[in-house]
Amino acid sequence: MNKKNKNNFTNDQLLKFYEKMFLIRKFEEKAAQLYGAGKIGGFCHLYIGQEAVVIGILSSINSEDTVITAYRDHGHILARGVDPKSVMAELTGRKDGISKGKGGSMHMFSKANRFYGGHGIVGAQVPLGVGIGFAHKYRNEKKISRVYLGDGAMSNGQVFEAFNLASLWELPVLFIIENNKYGMGTSIGRSAAGGELYERATVFGIKGEKVDGMNFFNVSESAIRAREYIEKNSKPYIIEMDTYRFRGHSMSDPGLYRTKDEVNKMKEIDPVLMMKETLLNDYKIQEDTIKDIESDIKKQIKDVEKFSLESPLPDLKELYTEVYL
Amino acid sequence: MKILLPALSPTMETGNLVKWLVKEGDSVVSGDILAEIETDKATMELESPDDGKVEKILVKEGTENISVNTEIALLKVDGEEIEEIPEVSIEKSPQVSSNGSEPLTTEENISMNSILNQTKENSGEKNWSEKEISMREALNQAIEEEMKLDKDVFLLGEEVAEYDGAYKVTQGLLDKFGSKRVLDTPISEHGFTGLAIGAAMAGLKPICEFMTFNFSMQAIDQIVNSAAKSLYMSGGEINVPIVFRGPNGAAARVGAQHSQCFISWFSHIPGLIVIAPSNARDAKGLLKSSIRNPNPVVFLEHELLYKEKTNVPEESDFLIPIGKGNLIKEGKDVTIIGFSMTVQRILNALPSIEKLGISPDIIDLRSIKPLDEELIYNSVKKTNRVVIVEDGFGSTSFGSHLSYLIQSNCFDFLDSEIIKVSGKDVPMPYAENLEKLALPNTDEIVSAVKKVSYIN
Numbered sequence: 001m002n003k004k005n006k007n008n009f010t011n012d013q014l015l016k017f018y019e020k021m022f023l024i025r026k027f028e029e030k031a032a033q034l035y036g037a038g039k040i041g042g043f044c045h046l047y048i049g050q051e052a053v054v055i056g057i058l059s060s061i062n063s064e065d066t067v068i069t070a071y072r073d074h075g076h077i078l079a080r081g082v083d084p085k086s087v088m089a090e091l092t093g094r095k096d097g098i099s100k101g102k103g104g105s106m107h108m109f110s111k112a113n114r115f116y117g118g119h120g121i122v123g124a125q126v127p128l129g130v131g132i133g134f135a136h137k138y139r140n141e142k143k144i145s146r147v148y149l150g151d152g153a154m155s156n157g158q159v160f161e162a163f164n165l166a167s168l169w170e171l172p173v174l175f176i177i178e179n180n181k182y183g184m185g186t187s188i189g190r191s192a193a194g195g196e197l198y199e200r201a202t203v204f205g206i207k208g209e210k211v212d213g214m215n216f217f218n219v220s221e222s223a224i225r226a227r228e229y230i231e232k233n234s235k236p237y238i239i240e241m242d243t244y245r246f247r248g249h250s251m252s253d254p255g256l257y258r259t260k261d262e263v264n265k266m267k268e269i270d271p272v273l274m275m276k277e278t279l280l281n282d283y284k285i286q287e288d289t290i291k292d293i294e295s296d297i298k299k300q301i302k303d304v305e306k307f308s309l310e311s312p313l314p315d316l317k318e319l320y321t322e323v324y325l
Numbered sequence: 326m327k328i329l330l331p332a333l334s335p336t337m338e339t340g341n342l343v344k345w346l347v348k349e350g351d352s353v354v355s356g357d358i359l360a361e362i363e364t365d366k367a368t369m370e371l372e373s374p375d376d377g378k379v380e381k382i383l384v385k386e387g388t389e390n391i392s393v394n395t396e397i398a399l400l401k402v403d404g405e406e407i408e409e410i411p412e413v414s415i416e417k418s419p420q421v422s423s424n425g426s427e428p429l430t431t432e433e434n435i436s437m438n439s440i441l442n443q444t445k446e447n448s449g450e451k452n453w454s455e456k457e458i459s460m461r462e463a464l465n466q467a468i469e470e471e472m473k474l475d476k477d478v479f480l481l482g483e484e485v486a487e488y489d490g491a492y493k494v495t496q497g498l499l500d501k502f503g504s505k506r507v508l509d510t511p512i513s514e515h516g517f518t519g520l521a522i523g524a525a526m527a528g529l530k531p532i533c534e535f536m537t538f539n540f541s542m543q544a545i546d547q548i549v550n551s552a553a554k555s556l557y558m559s560g561g562e563i564n565v566p567i568v569f570r571g572p573n574g575a576a577a578r579v580g581a582q583h584s585q586c587f588i589s590w591f592s593h594i595p596g597l598i599v600i601a602p603s604n605a606r607d608a609k610g611l612l613k614s615s616i617r618n619p620n621p622v623v624f625l626e627h628e629l630l631y632k633e634k635t636n637v638p639e640e641s642d643f644l645i646p647i648g649k650g651n652l653i654k655e656g657k658d659v660t661i662i663g664f665s666m667t668v669q670r671i672l673n674a675l676p677s678i679e680k681l682g683i684s685p686d687i688i689d690l691r692s693i694k695p696l697d698e699e700l701i702y703n704s705v706k707k708t709n710r711v712v713i714v715e716d717g718f719g720s721t722s723f724g725s726h727l728s729y730l731i732q733s734n735c736f737d738f739l740d741s742e743i744i745k746v747s748g749k750d751v752p753m754p755y756a757e758n759l760e761k762l763a764l765p766n767t768d769e770i771v772s773a774v775k776k777v778s779y780i781n
Contacts, residue, residue, distance in 0.1 A: 066527065100560030107558035116526055116563065121550050127516050128551055131523020138479070138505065138529060158547075161516025168511070322561040323595050325619040 007059065007220055011283055017059055017216065018279060019293050021051040021272050024075040026301045027084055028247075031074065031091055035251045039309060040091045044105045047075030049246035052271035053178055054079045056219025057146065060227050064141070068116040068129040069148035071106035072178075072245075076148065080113040084300065085307040094311035101314040102322070122183075123156030125149065126175070130162045133173035133236070144230055145173045152183025154197045160204075166236040167204040174226050175201060175238040178213065184249045185257040198240035206236050213241030214271045217278070246270075326375060328398040330384075330391050333364045335577050336628055340364050341389040342397065351379045359398065360386070365632050366493055377402040435672045437604045438635040440653050453638030461631040463605035464494045464570075467612035468532060470641040472502055475530060478616055481508040481521060482534030482571070491536045492572060492631055518544035518569070522552045522621075525567040530616060535571035538587045538625060545590070552621040553596030566619045570612070573601070573625035574666055574716050575764060581752035584760075586717035588664070591623040592694045592726075598622040598647060599693040603668035605635040607691050610645030618647060627666045650697035652704065656684030659710040659774055662701065662727065664690040667714040667765060674770040681771075683778055693723060701727075702734050709740040710777040714765050719747030744773040 009017070028046045035044050047054070054075050069076045077087055082098060090097030091105050098108045099118075108118040116132060119125040129147030136143040153159055154177060166173045177197050181188050194200070198208040207229060211222040219241065226237040244266040248255045255263075279285045330340055341363040347353060353373040360371045380399040384391060391397065438457065458466075472478045479502075484491045486499040486509040499507040510517040514535065521531040535541045541548065548569060555563045575584035592599045598620050602608040608626065615622040653668070654675070663671045668689045678685055686704045690697065705711055711731055715724040728743040746765040754760055775781070 068523070098560070099558060099562065102560050103558040109555075109559035109562045111562055116523075117555070117559065119551070121546060124519060124547060124551055127519020127547065128523035128526065130516075131520035131525070132527045133523075134520055135524045135527035135529045138524070158515040158519060161511075161513040162519065164511060164513065165516050165520055169508075322557050324598070325556060325561075325564045 007217075007224060009059070011279075011285055014279060014283060015285065015289065015293060017055050018275050018290070019297065020058070020079060021055045021216070021275055022294055023084065023297050023300070024051045024054070024078050025272050026297050027078060027088070027304070028074060030301050030305055031088070032247065032251065034088075034092065034305065034308070040105070041093065042104055043071070044091065044251045045072040045249065046245070046247045046251070047072055049266070049271070050178055050180060050213070050241075050243045051075060052216040052219050052275065053176070053213045053241045053243055056213075056216045057176060057223045059216075059220040060223035061146070062143065062227070064114065065144045065146055066114045066116060066132050066136070067146045067148070068125045068132060069118070070122060070125050070150060070153065071118075071120045072150070073106065073108055073118045077108050077110065077113075077115050077118070080110065080115040082108075082110045082113050082115065084304045088304045088308035089311045092308045092311070093313070094308060095314045096307070096311040100318060102318065123149065123153040123159045126153065126156075126159045127162040127165070130166045130171060130173055133166065133171040134169065136172055137169075137234075142231075143172065144227065145171070146176060147173055148176045148178060150183060151177060151179040151181065151188050151197060152186075152191065154200060155183075155191055160200070163201045163204045163206060163236075167206050170234050171236055172230050172234060173236040174223075174230060175206070175208075175236065177238065177240040178243055179240055180243050180245045182245075182249065182257065185253070187257065196240060198238045201238040206238050208238030208240065210240040210242060213243035214269045214274065216271065216275050326377070326400045326402045327396045328359065328371075328374070328400055330362065330393055330395045330397050331371065332393045333362060333369045334366050335579050336632075337364045337366075337393060339390045339392050342384050342386050342391060343368060345382060345386045347379050349379055349382055353377060353379060353400070366491075367489075373400065375400065375402050435675055437633065437669065437672065440672065441604060441606055441635050444651060444653055453640055453643055455636040455638050457634050458605055458637050459632050459634050460602075460605040460608045460626070461492065461494050463609035463637045464612055464626065465496060465498070466637070466639075467609045467616070468495065469498060469501060471613055471616040472498070472506065474641065475616075477528065478530045478532065479506040479508070479524075480532045480534065481510050481517060483510055483512055483536045485509060485534050490534075492628060494626075494631070495534065514540050514543035515547065519547045519551065521567055522547055522565055525552070525565045525621075526555065526563050530566045532568045532570060532616060535569065537583060537628075538571050538573040539583050539585055541569065541571070541587065548591075548597070548621070548623070549594050553594045556620070557596060564619050565621045568612070568615045568622045568624050570615075570624035571626060572628040572631070574627050575748075575753055575760070576628040578755060578757065578760060580755045584753035586625075586715070586748065588625060588693055588715070589717050589721065589723040591625075592723050596621065597694065599625065600647065600691065601625045601627075601665035601693055602691055603630065603663070603665055603689050605633065606637045607645055607651070607689070609637050610643055611647065611691060614644045614647050617644075622647075625665060629666060630669070633669075645691070648692045648695040648697060650691055650700040651689045652686060652700060653689050654685065654687040656686050656708070658683045658685060658708055659712060659777055660686045660688060660701070660704040660708045661712045661714065661770070661774065662688045662690060663714045664693060666716055670765055670767065671714055671770060674767040674774075677767065677771045678774050681775065681778075681780060683774060683780075685774065696727075696730075698730065698734070701731065705731055705735045706738045709738050711739070711743045712770065712773040712777060713743065713745045714770055715745070716748050716764060718750050719745060720750050722747055741777040741779065744777055746770055746773050
């Protein structure tokens with residue numbers, strides 16, 4: 001456990017980060033419940049286990065930076081500050097969902113929060129995110145395009161085309177590989193040849209590193225290094241996050257490709273619990289303070305659930321709206 | 326030895342002799358540059374085919390529109406007299422030109438320009454200041470004008486910048502706008518198409534050129550899944566203002582992988598706008614409208630039309646609205662519907678059709694999606710007979726859908742079956758005669774018109 005706080009966050013800041021991680025955890029647990037109850041349909045990919053990645057990166061983010069990711073996007077859009085009610089109402093396919101019930105779990109966007117989705121085709125978000133970085137550079141904006149991709153996407157051809165373009169045109173892009181060890185049911189060892197995943201980008205001249213993605217502090221430090229590098233050199237950077245998902249690929253995944261022992265062992269380094277322990281032990285934050293935060297979140301999630309179930313289904317006329325602008 | 330004007334590109338029919346680099350009496354060796362020839366795409370160097378002495382220059386420099394295979398000089402070859410190999414005579418149908426396709430205008434010569442001038446008079450359109458230019462120049466003007474008007478518009482694609490465009494459509498734009506706004510990409514369609522769509526999501530207005538739409542298949546996932554669907558999936562939050570453009574369909578003798586019409590593919594997708602202009606005027610007006618449109622637009626050009634000229638307004642506020650077809654010839658007996666290259670094929674067939682005493686309505690759709698249904702149905706309700714001409718494969722085609730729409734909206738008005746003249750369901754063959762057979766031709770169009778008119 002990294003006890004140092006190289007980023008000099010105040011206790012209040014750290015508590016905010018913890019609050020966000022806890023919110024994502026509780027939100028996703030509720031989503032799992034609602035899925036089981038038949039209130040959420042289709043595909044539903046939970047972020048449980050990977051919370052330190054998105055919040056660690058968030059801790060370094062310039063609020064103007066943009067974010068794009070693939071289909072495991074609930075945690076990402078919550079981290080960007082979008083109202084959890086509109087996210088859950090999207091999962092239940094209701095009128096008040098962030099995409100008006102027309103996108104679903106995998107397709108949520110918020111321009112106001114600079115979140116560009118929410119994409120269901122593995123790898124496709126990577127060239128798109130490089131394009132967003134292109135727009136930042138074109139307009140001389142001091143923004144970084146943060147592009148998340150999974151270990152599965154790292155064997156997808158367009159990702160390498162995107163690496164080449166980002167490096168060739170010196171675009172302000174931070175690639176973040178969330179290596180949770182499985183592309184659906186296929187382990188990384190059965191899908192990716194060669195060495196570390198991030199090294200595949202280094203052949204295009206992109207600098208990068210591999211980081212313990214279960215530890216908020218490690219993620220945060222790497223993200224700050226990345227931001228400094230990108231700002232100083234006007235070049236892309238890549239971080240490979242060593243992480244793990246505690247739930248299946250999606251809600252309909254029986255998880256036969258890995259053992260219970262493996263999952264339980266990973267749960268010993270649960271990123272949310274580890275963050276909490278660090279706050280208690282190393283930062284001497286009072287247990288009651290944390291408990292208050294947690295009970296507020298639990299209350300909030302109840303409201304979120306209620307909202308998402310009470311919001312009406314989309315009006316039928318919505319079928320034909322927003323095909324064209 | 327005769328030096329002939331060579332064909333220096335698949336679509337070259339004529340060339341200009343820019344400059345002689347040798348004079349009569351000069352000794353040359355094989356490979357020496359004899360002259361500069363301007364083709365429809367670029368200025369090329371003509372090399373000496375052998376060692377010898379330039380005996381006579383037959384075509385003066387500065388001469389334009391010299392047909393391919395014209396004798397331009399005589400070379401006295403060193404050493405023995407070289408035996409001329411007699412050319413095997415290939416029987417050609419009179420309508421086959423050197424590049425294997427039908428000539429764009431027949432002997433009776435109904436030019437697109439005269440047709441357009443007529444329709445303009447009828448429609449009482451504003452009087453523009455016009456100049457006769459090629460479709461290639463018209464497209465170039467459209468891009469330049471829109472780039473001047475809106476700094477968010479930029480152009481990317483393979484060879485669009487330093488090479489001046491594979492088909493010269495983007496010629497000169499790099500010099501005018503610089504490398505920040507005119508970008509050569511690697512041969513990486515999936516990547517640069519995704520990049521362009523991402524830039525559009527972030528508010529820029531990319532013009533994404535495919536050297537040909539055949540290569541867009543590498544990127545079709547991004548076009549269909551990212552560009553077309555994002556507005557809907559995001560509940561209206563994210564629009565994608567982008568134009569995908571480039572040549573589509575069969576050029577001339579470029580084989581199966583470079584000769585396909587993708588109109589049916591793209592027009593199948595909700596969220597995409599699909600445009601297919603037949604002439605320079607429409608190309609300019611529609612490309613400008615497409616660049617200004619907030620949706621993804623697939624703008625399908627045709628290589629064989631790039632050099633074709635019509636009068637084109639020079640004003641930068643000249644626009645042609647998306648979704649409006651053009652009744653380019655008004656008649657009463659049958660409605661013939663085409664778009665892009667097939668409009669020219671229909672015009673080629675027109676003299677034969679008129680000789681039968683049949684006066685057709687000819688509709689140039691221009692916009693495939695959205696479709697000008699009103700224009701089509703009004704015509705069909707008048708003529709009661711329909712022929713649709715499309716270059717794409719006939720099976721599950723756009724033309725099939727169009728005939729469905731017509732029968733369901735004009736059922737009581739039809740006096741005959743609807744006939745569709747389509748490309749044959751085979752990969753495009755290379756051989757000249759087979760390629761001609763694979764595409765819709767004049768005879769097929771005339772036969773279709775006869776059949777719907779019950780003329781034997």
